[in-house]
Amino acid sequence: MQPMPTDWQRALAVVAHPDDLEYGCAAAIADWTDGGREVVYVLATRGEAGIDTVTPDECAPLREAEQRASAAVVGVSTVEFLGHRDGVVEYGLGLRRDIAAAIRRHRPELVITLNHRDTWGGPDGGGYWNTPDHRAVGRAALDAAADAGNRWIFPELISEQGLEPWNGVRWVAVAGTATPTHAADATPGLERSVRSLMEHKAYIEVLTDQDPEEYVRSFLTGNAERNAARFGGRPAVAFEVFPR
Template sequence: MIDTHATDLLEMPGDWQRALAVVAHPDDLEYGCAAAVADWTDAGKEVVYVLATRGEAGIDSLAPDVCGPLREREQRDSAAVVGVDRVEFLDHRDGVIEYGLGLRRDIAAAIRRHRPELVLTLNHRDTWGGGPGAPWNTPDHLAVGRATLDAAADAGNRWIFPELTEQGLEPWNGVRWVAVAASSTPTHAVDAGPGLDRAIRSLLCHRAYIEALTDQDPEEYVRSFLTAATGRASDRFGGRPAVTFELFAR
C-alpha cells in the first residue's frame, strides 16, 4: 500500500541507458513495474530481467518439476511483451531463498555482467505498508530486495567476491540508483499511462499462475488490479497513473 498523503512524487531519472531488474519470482515485475519497463524500452533503453527462482513452488496443484519450466516460459513471454528479450534465472529455491553471501554474490555477478546504471528490485520491507494490519511480505522478497541493495555496492568492490574477477567479471561501480518498486514510501514515479495496456498483457502471460490464484476472469482480474495499483498515487503525480519507486542514489 502507498501513503497517498505524502509529498508529490518526482519523475524518475531518465539519463541512463541500461537497467537490471532483480526480483525473486516470475510475475514480481509484472505485478510491480512492467508499465514503466514498457515506457523505457520504447525510449530505446535496455532492460534485463534476473530472477532468483523459477517460481516452482508457486502453484499448489503443480509439482515443482512441472511448475518451474511452465513459469519460466510464462516469464519469458511476459518480458517480451514489454520489450525485454534477456531473462536470466539464478536457480535459488522458490520459497526458501536465504539472504546471505551466496545470494549477494550471484546478484553482484549479474550486475558486473550487465553493467547497469539503474538497478530495480521489489519491496524489501517486512510489510507492504499502510499501517497496522498491513499485509506481511514474503521472505523471498525480503531476501532478494535486501541483497540487491547490498550487491549494488558489492559489484564495484574488487575485494568483495574476488572470485568474480577471476571468472572474468570485472568490478562495476557504475550503478547510480537502486529503485524499489511497490514500496510503501515511494519518492519517484513513471507515468503508467503509455505502457499500461502492455503491462496488462504482460501480466496476463502468467495465466497458469493467475488461474490458480483467483476464480475471477483473468483479464478482468489483471486489468482491475493494475488499474487500481497505478491509480493509488495519482494525486501525488499530477493526476497521472503512476508506477512508483523508492529511489536510493549511490
C-alpha cells in the same frame, strides 16, 4: 513524487519470482524500452513452488516460459534465472554474490527490485506480511549494487568468471514500497503491462476465481490510479529510489 531519473541507458531488474515485475512495474519498463533503453530481468527462482496443484519439476519450466513470454511483451529480451529454491531463498553471501555477478555482467546504471521490507502496508507498519523471498532478494539487491563495484568483495568473480568490478550503478529503485519517492507515468505502457501479466496464465488461473483479464486489469489500473494523487494526477508506477 518526483519523476524517475531518465539519464540512463541500461537497467537490471532483480526480483524473486516470475510475475513479481508484472505486478510491480511492467508499465514503466514498457515505456523505457520504447524509448531505446535496455532492461534485463534476473530472477532468483523459477517460481516452482508457486502453484499448489503442479509439482515443482513441472512448474519450473512452465513458469520460466511464461516469464520469458511476459518479458517480451514489454520489450525485454534477456531473462536470467539464478536457480535459488522458490520459497526458501536466504539472504546471505551466496545471494549477494549471484546478484553482484549479474550487475557486473550487465553493467546497469539503474537497478530495480521489489519491496524488501517486512510488510506491504503503510509506514505505520500495518498491512500484509511480505514473503521471505521478497525480503531476501530486495535486501541483497540493494547490497549487491555496492558489492559489484568493490574488487575485494567476491574477488572470485574476477578470477573465476572474469567479471571486473562495475561501480556504475547510480540508483536502486524499489517497486511495491509504502514509502515511494519517485514515479514513472504508467499511461504509455499500461495496456502492455496488462498483456504482460496475462502471460502468467497458469499462475493467475489458480490465484483467483475472477475472470483473469478483469482481475489483472483491475489490479494494475487500480494501483496506477492510486498513485496519481501524488504525481500530478497521472496514473503512475511508484518507486522508492536510493541514489548511490
